[in-house]
Amino acid sequence: MPIAMPTVDDYVAGVLAGDRAMMGRAITLIESRAERHRVMAQQVLTRLLPHAGKAHRIGISGVPGVGKSTFIETFGCNLTAESLKVAVLAVDPTSSRSGGSILGDKTRMARLAADERAFIRPSPTSGHLGGVARATRETMIVCEAAGYDVVLVETVGTGQSETMVADMVDFFLVLMLPNAGDELQGIKKGILELADLIAVNKVDDEKDLKARAAKRDYENALHILTPASSNWTPQVVMMSGLNNRNLDTLWEKIRDHRRILTASGELTAKRHGQQKTWMWAMLQERLLHAFETHPQVAALIPQMEQAVQDGTLTPTVGAERLLGAFGLEALTV
Structure with a gap:
């Protein structure tokens, strides 16, 4: 006998x-x-929304191999040891092709996954950034309404996912490796502009010359960028997720950031702005879906794509013809 689907009341009460x-x-x-x-x-989320919004929302990014999974597990266990409830979410639009982010496999964070104060949820493997971002934002509401104090949102550290995550959290943490010379050559300026704090990971000795040089180089790089906040200057710390070194210092800085932005009113303004950005992102996603699934458009897409690829049609003309098939007034071309 099939299990009955919960009602809206069931979902709300359970969460x-x-x-x-x-x-x-x-x-x-x-x-x-x-x-x-x-x-x-949406009915469930509307009911849960008044109970959300109190958690620390922390985004975490970094290049592959920087030790995100180890850091998240150690950091999460530190927080649960302080009787805080921690939710870990992932934003990985590539998971259906690459096998998922490190968070896709809970065995990689077995200790945290087994902690009753922790909740780990990989991203849906849709391969579509907009869909993953929507699900992550709305999952955040569920976690906060369920009483979670800290929500960690991890991104794979590639492409647009970093910007997407930064626009749904209060604090954006970027993990870096100690070999700053090579790292700074390939690092995107954009991710430094998003960072509220850079953590040089895998540093077990404060006297490590490479780590100290890395810290100095990142500080210099941050110094020439305009901070995203007028009330907070991004900082650089050295730490080790594996050996739980200086993670208490990092947590204190995150709390300092929250206190400063709350007192200035910037945190409230930031979240209001994020809500508006979210609304427009959802509108774009829905419009694109409606466009792509429109019968006349869907029938014309292969022909237009082929013509544009062959060079017999400009991309602008192809787009205009598709818009015309959708029913929008287009240029006569």
């Missing part, structure tokens, strides 16, 4: 009670692309 099984089911509902599920999910 507010901190029931992890019901949290998982609510998040699965949110991730669904079925229209009836989307409507129900």
Whole structure:
């Protein structure tokens, strides 16, 4: 006999009670692309929204091999040891092709996954950044309504996902390796502009010359950039996620950041701005979906793509013809 689907009341009551099984089911509902599920999910989220918003929202990025999974597990366990509830979410739009981010495999963070004060949720493997970002933002509401004090949002550290994560958190942490000489050559200016703090990871000795040089180089790089906040100057710390070195210092800086931005009113303003950005992102996602699934457009897309690839049609003309098929007034070309 099939199990009856929970009602909106069931989802809301279960999440507010901190029931992890019901949290998982609510998040699965949110991730669904079925229209009836989307409507129900929004009803649930509307009911949960007044109970959300109190958590520390922390984004974490870094190049592959920098030790994100080890850091997140150690940092998360430190926080749960302080009786804080920690949720770990992932933004990985490439997971369906690459096998997922490190968070996709909970065995990589077995100690944290087994902690009753922790909740780990990989991103949906849709391969679509907009869909993953929507699910992550809405999953954040579920976690906060369930009473989680800290939400860690990890990005794979490639492409647009970093900007997407930075626009849904209060604090953006970038992990770096000690070999700054090579690292600074290939690092994107954009991620430094997003960073509220850079942590040079895998540093077990404060006297490590490479680590000290890396810290100095990152500080110099930050110095020539305009800070995103007028109330906070991004800093650089040396630490070791593996050996739990200086993670207490990092946590203190994150709390300092929250106190300063809360007192100045910037945190509230930042979150309001993020909500508006989220609304427009959702609008764009829905419009694009409606466009791509329109029967006349869907039938014309292969022909237009081929013509543009062959060079017999300019991209602008191809776009105009597709818009015309959608019913929008287009240039006569």
